[in-house]
Amino acid sequence: MNESLMLKPVDDGTVRRRIAQRLTDHIVSGGFAPGQKLTEQQLASALQVSRGPLREAVRELAEMGLLVSIPYRGLFVRSISRQDLEELYSLRTKLESFAFELLWDRRTPEALDDLGRRHATLKKTIEAGDDSLQAIEQELFLHNWCFELCGHNLLRRTWQGMQPHVNFYFSLHQKAHDRKGPLRDSHDVYVSLAQGDNLQAMLEHLKDHMRQGLARTIAELSTDLPEA
Incomplete structure (x- = not known):
């Protein structure tokens, strides 16, 4: 078989x-x-x-x-195209930015500790380096935090509907890098800013983080990507 x-x-x-x-x-x-x-x-x-x-x-x-x-x-x-990737990354950026705008004044010490624990768990899985699917699931769980905290049910359901697609693209991204999960320090700035006091810096980082991720993914998969 x-x-x-x-x-x-x-x-x-x-x-x-x-x-x-x-x-x-x-x-x-x-x-x-x-x-x-x-x-x-x-x-x-x-x-x-x-x-x-x-x-x-x-x-x-x-x-x-x-x-x-x-x-x-x-x-x-499903196959993927450059347009598929661009649409996914642009929508992810808008949704996650909106979630952070909504949650910023809702953060509690307990919520910030929860984010830190998710980050620590992801790092441990990355360091172990033997389970790519678990690393992807934990990366998604880290990003789920802002949607869980934002208090906007429709936004949260929209993100949940996108997750299989995001998961699929994460898998392609890791295969293109030939590694089992993201880099160990890839979310350090994200988590630090999410736990900090500067919402604008968080939003700018999100845009930059997503833009760089899109550029790297397209570059690494360029030979396999149709335009549409």
Whole structure:
């Protein structure tokens, strides 16, 4: 069997949800290549599930944009383009900046300590260097902090809807760097400013951090990126 299809079987429970989560994890961790063609038969065999709940899960992932179903051609893992990256980074910048504007006067010592603990946990995982998926999940958990604290439910749900895409791009970014997670000190300034007193400096850092991340990702993946 193709190594990329070596998925663990789904056990009892809410089968559709478990299938969707298993496929999402496999996509965002880079288990499938962008643009790779999949078939129901392969997936059902690898996951040891029936076609009914599998189709429901595939439909859910297609609605999220992680899978693409093309009539008369088949099912594909989403590919990426330069425009995809630019849209993701620009929207992330706006959403995260808005979250910080809302949360700035809501920060408490307990909330700031929580951010510090998330950062410390991420650093430990990076230092261990043996679990890229966990590092990506913890990087997302660090960035979740501002949305959890902002007090804006629609903003938080919008961010949650984006997370599979952000997770997917984080995975591509780490594979392009050939490393299992971000650099150990990559969030030091972010966390320091988030715990500080200068909102404007925080917002400027966010714009610069996102802009640099976009430029690096496009440069490293340039040979594989169509324009649109």
